[in-house]
Amino acid sequence: MSVAAYREFALKVALDPRHELHLLPKVPPKVRRVLDVGCHAGHILEALHLPDDCEVFGCDVNSEALELARQYLPRATFVPGRAEALPFEDSSFDFVFSRGVVTVVDIPKALQQFNRVLKPGARLWISLHRWKDCRFAMRDASPLRAVPFSAYVALNSALFHYTGKLVRYPLNRSRITSFQTEHGMRRELENAGFGSITFSSGTYLVVEAEKVRTVIESLKNSNW
Numbered sequence: 001m002s003v004a005a006y007r008e009f010a011l012k013v014a015l016d017p018r019h020e021l022h023l024l025p026k027v028p029p030k031v032r033r034v035l036d037v038g039c040h041a042g043h044i045l046e047a048l049h050l051p052d053d054c055e056v057f058g059c060d061v062n063s064e065a066l067e068l069a070r071q072y073l074p075r076a077t078f079v080p081g082r083a084e085a086l087p088f089e090d091s092s093f094d095f096v097f098s099r100g101v102v103t104v105v106d107i108p109k110a111l112q113q114f115n116r117v118l119k120p121g122a123r124l125w126i127s128l129h130r131w132k133d134c135r136f137a138m139r140d141a142s143p144l145r146a147v148p149f150s151a152y153v154a155l156n157s158a159l160f161h162y163t164g165k166l167v168r169y170p171l172n173r174s175r176i177t178s179f180q181t182e183h184g185m186r187r188e189l190e191n192a193g194f195g196s197i198t199f200s201s202g203t204y205l206v207v208e209a210e211k212v213r214t215v216i217e218s219l220k221n222s223n224w
Contacts (some may be wrong), residue, residue, distance in 0.1 A: 014047035038101030109190030
């Protein structure tokens, strides 16, 4: 599916609360700076209809998607960037969200970055891929490719659940994939300086949290 076709489909889903795949982040009231990590072509930001006095930012690794996002949302700022190395200053945002992206990033590093760019007391919203969703690793691939990758995903997911560590796919070091549990995510969120952590489960598993410590404070605590 092309970037433009995916954007059209995803925007339609985002605008239709009756669709089974519909999911939008719960943006706190009166926020002034919002960041979408893994924004693709900006369809979630468009569907949110944020007020004009709210500064909107998005980052993604897909340059074609970002160019399309700029066309549809000229008031927003879209920049290339990875969740593990966000190109923004410390304490820049009132709200950060990431929909469906955590499965393909180094989660502990990404959570530290989310903490770093959030203001103290600001909120984080993430949609997760649950352990039972590992079956989707088999989708759209030949058995020759799907079987070793699925085995990797299952082992990596278990590693994250028990230890908080992740490894890259041995057959393609540019890839990292995992599925998450509440236990593993709660531990890593707390390690990254988040509190007031809540999970909600439906078609998706969603976690919300508040920045209660800085990254540096959290790292010090983890060493004590």
